[in-house]
Amino acid sequence: MFGILTRRSKNGHVATEPLERKVVIDIRGITKMYKMGDVEVHALRGVDLKIYQGEFVSIMGPSGSGKSTLMNILGALDQPTTGEFFLDDTDVSKLSEADLARVRNKKIGFVFQSFNLLKRTTALRQVELPLIYGGAPGRAKKAKAALEAVGLERRVDHLPSELSGGQQQRVAIARALVNEPSMILADEPTGNLDSRSGTEVMQIFQSLNRDQGITIVFVTHDPWIARHTNRVIMLRDGKVIADREVAEPLIAGEAERPSEADEMETMFKDAYYGGGQDEYN
Amino acid sequence: MSLFESLRIAVAGLVTNRLRAVLTTLGIIIGVGAVIGLVSLGRGVELFVAQEFQSLGSNLLFVFSSRPASDTRTTIQPLSTIEADALANPTIAPSIRQVAPQYQVGGQIVAGANSFRLAISGSTPNYTSVRSWFPSLGTFITQEHVTDAARVAVLGTTIVEILYGDSTFDPVGQSVRINDRVFTVIGVMEERAAGFLGDENEAVFIPISTAQTRLDRARTRDGGFEVSVLNIQAVDESRMVAATLEIETYLNDAHGINFQGEQDFTIISQADILDSLGAITGILTAFLGMIAGISLLVGGIGIMNIMLVSVTERTREIGLRKAVGARGVDILMQFLIESVVLSVIGGGLGVLLGVMITLFAGVLVPDLALGVTTDSIILATAVSSFIGIFFGAYPASRAARLRPIDALRFE
Ligand SMILES: Nc1ncnc2c1ncn2[C@@H]1O[C@H](COP(=O)(O)OP(=O)(O)OP(=O)(O)O)[C@@H](O)[C@H]1O
Numbered sequence: 001m002f003g004i005l006t007r008r009s010k011n012g013h014v015a016t017e018p019l020e021r022k023v024v025i026d027i028r029g030i031t032k033m034y035k036m037g038d039v040e041v042h043a044l045r046g047v048d049l050k051i052y053q054g055e056f057v058s059i060m061g062p063s064g065s066g067k068s069t070l071m072n073i074l075g076a077l078d079q080p081t082t083g084e085f086f087l088d089d090t091d092v093s094k095l096s097e098a099d100l101a102r103v104r105n106k107k108i109g110f111v112f113q114s115f116n117l118l119k120r121t122t123a124l125r126q127v128e129l130p131l132i133y134g135g136a137p138g139r140a141k142k143a144k145a146a147l148e149a150v151g152l153e154r155r156v157d158h159l160p161s162e163l164s165g166g167q168q169q170r171v172a173i174a175r176a177l178v179n180e181p182s183m184i185l186a187d188e189p190t191g192n193l194d195s196r197s198g199t200e201v202m203q204i205f206q207s208l209n210r211d212q213g214i215t216i217v218f219v220t221h222d223p224w225i226a227r228h229t230n231r232v233i234m235l236r237d238g239k240v241i242a243d244r245e246v247a248e249p250l251i252a253g254e255a256e257r258p259s260e261a262d263e264m265e266t267m268f269k270d271a272y273y274g275g276g277q278d279e280y281n
Numbered sequence: 282m283s284l285f286e287s288l289r290i291a292v293a294g295l296v297t298n299r300l301r302a303v304l305t306t307l308g309i310i311i312g313v314g315a316v317i318g319l320v321s322l323g324r325g326v327e328l329f330v331a332q333e334f335q336s337l338g339s340n341l342l343f344v345f346s347s348r349p350a351s352d353t354r355t356t357i358q359p360l361s362t363i364e365a366d367a368l369a370n371p372t373i374a375p376s377i378r379q380v381a382p383q384y385q386v387g388g389q390i391v392a393g394a395n396s397f398r399l400a401i402s403g404s405t406p407n408y409t410s411v412r413s414w415f416p417s418l419g420t421f422i423t424q425e426h427v428t429d430a431a432r433v434a435v436l437g438t439t440i441v442e443i444l445y446g447d448s449t450f451d452p453v454g455q456s457v458r459i460n461d462r463v464f465t466v467i468g469v470m471e472e473r474a475a476g477f478l479g480d481e482n483e484a485v486f487i488p489i490s491t492a493q494t495r496l497d498r499a500r501t502r503d504g505g506f507e508v509s510v511l512n513i514q515a516v517d518e519s520r521m522v523a524a525t526l527e528i529e530t531y532l533n534d535a536h537g538i539n540f541q542g543e544q545d546f547t548i549i550s551q552a553d554i555l556d557s558l559g560a561i562t563g564i565l566t567a568f569l570g571m572i573a574g575i576s577l578l579v580g581g582i583g584i585m586n587i588m589l590v591s592v593t594e595r596t597r598e599i600g601l602r603k604a605v606g607a608r609g610v611d612i613l614m615q616f617l618i619e620s621v622v623l624s625v626i627g628g629g630l631g632v633l634l635g636v637m638i639t640l641f642a643g644v645l646v647p648d649l650a651l652g653v654t655t656d657s658i659i660l661a662t663a664v665s666s667f668i669g670i671f672f673g674a675y676p677a678s679r680a681a682r683l684r685p686i687d688a689l690r691f692e
């Protein structure tokens with residue numbers, strides 16, 4: 001189950017020769033149907049997808065197109081109605097409840113749009129959580145290292161209420177990566193964040209992907225954010241309508257997003273409806 | 282995951298949700314405390330009443346004259362000393378150990394400037410053993426006093442206090458006047474706790490013959506003297522009914538009674554009184570038990586509410602925990618342990634509260650011998666623990682079976 005790929009990336013490691021990469025996610029004919037009384041909602045209508053180790057993928061698509069539904073299935077948080085899902089060559093649909101828990105614990109790090117941190121629990125304890133269920137020794141050390149990786153080494157004892165949204169999301173990312181999963185899944189991780197915090201999160205994702213080779217799949221509505229990834233998958237009405245490689249991925253924090261002020265500038269006519277300059281003074 | 286890990290997670294969960302933990306515990310504390318406190322109070326009252334009866338003497342029957350129930354007979358033949366002697370005879374009434382007849386005369390007792398009106402009790406020497414009530418100072422009436430119709434008196438402590446202004450005063454050897462005759466005080470009865478019979482210490486005992494002949498002319502037709510009450514002690518508890526029958530048979534014959542309704546005497550056994558009072562104290566205990574039950578219920582509803590209200594928050598927590606790798610068992614363990622810890626702490630403090638209520642009531646009402654009983658502890662702790670564990674773990678176990686995503690989405 002190895003694919004032969006050619007990948008280009010802007011940041012140095014240009015791979016012109018064919019490269020053997022392991023398939024992390026292999027889904028075939030996935031459908032998801034929600035029954036709401038008599039109404040059947042087809043959230044996914046047959047999705048086939050292969051995601052290779054070390055890829056940095058963004059999933060885009062209009063609201064209601066099934067992005068979250070797909071992510072939840074990939075994260076083993078939900079079960080598809082039909083179809084097959086192989087994760088690292090294991091057939092996830094055949095796993096017991098306990099084995100599923102193990103998969104979620106060891107192989108997947110999930111980052112939610114709404115952070116989903118435990119209330120009144122310090123950052124360190126949040127990050128330790130997967131380690132507790134994984135039964136790993138040296139918890140505090142590993143959790144601190146993960147928090148350091150997301151730049152929160154000085155917020156170890158902070159409660160969620162004492163952290164900004166961006167910082168909370170970074171705690172959630174630390175929690176996702178602390179067990180060294182084979183992939184990180186994130187459903188609109190920047191959706192609740194301002195653009196600066198969003199950029200910080202992207203920087204972290206990029207460095208995790210580049211430096212540690214962690215596979216990352218995330219959902220975004222923001223084309224600018226999507227331009228930081230290597231591959232963009234477009235969903236519409238529960239189907240993949242496009243799956244494209246990004247020509248020139250941006251490096252987070254390097255390329256300035258056109259500022260809102262600049263974008264606004266282009267929106268307006270030059271003169272302010274003809275009123276005087278000192279009208280508000 | 283080890284039990285120790287589960288315990289750590291559960292304790293961390295409790296510490297994180299302090300307020301909820303405290304409120305839940307409070308519900309258990311109040312429920313358990315109320316049950317234990319009130320039950321021991323009820324038991325104390327029951328015990329008190331039972332003891333009061335023990336102090337009457339044991340295996341007692343009281344016989345006194347009374348108006349016949351039926352109209353066919355209107356005369357009352359008084360009880361007499363002849364009948365008392367006959368009933369004391371084992372060949373006539375083998376189930377009777379002894380008979381202490383009493384004759385009561387209205388009288389006035391005077392010492393110095395103080396006086397008091399009451400029913401003077403003419404008694405026999407065996408009154409003390411029948412009623413198990415003995416003098417604390419001096420002696421009781423002797424057979425010689427009865428034979429001589431001596432003018433001697435034994436006083437209750439209330440009378441001592443009325444006549445001499447101090448219940449601890451020793452009046453033995455003093456002279457008192459009863460209905461203008463001079464009596465010598467020979468003893469003081471030991472003080473009895475005021476019970477449902479009223480103040481028994483408000484009594485003056487003189488020889489029965491003195492009462493019958495010197496204070497009154499109480500001859501009867503059968504050649505004996507009139508008697509107000511027969512205090513009769515049966516041989517043992519199992520012979521009470523037999524003794525009652527023997528008394529009835531003998532007195533029916535002596536009084537020429539042919540029909541039930543014509544009886545001009547009444548026999549009351551200690552057991553009769555105990556039964557009727559037992560019914561009252563039983564109601565009291567049931568009432569207290571009901572209040573305790575309501576407290577337990579209210580406490581239980583409190584626990585239930587808190588547990589159920591926190592379910593949304595906890596369901597999402599469960600979803601998150603499952604998302605990062607918790608198995609259903611881990612979740613169940615956590616919540617079960619959380620509930621057990623709360624129940625144990627709440628139950629323990631509740632027992633403490635119950636004991637404190639009991640001790641406090643004991644200080645307020647020193648006559649009650651209050652003690653905490655293990656069955657009330659077990660009952661109260663079991664019920665509130667069950668409520669705590671059920672309403673703590675049941676919603677959690679449901680949530681633990683949900684898919685993580687459904688738990689995370691739970692509203
Ligand atoms: N639990 C559910 N029960 C019923 N229908 C659902 C449920 N979850 C999602 N759906 C439906 O499935 C479809 C896809 O939803 P999904 O959340 O995957 O969309 P999405 O692409 O993530 O949208 P958004 O960009 O707004 O987050 C929608 O039509 C939605 O109404």
Ligand SMILES: [Mg+2]
Nearest residue numbers: 067068069187
């Ligand atoms: Mg979504």
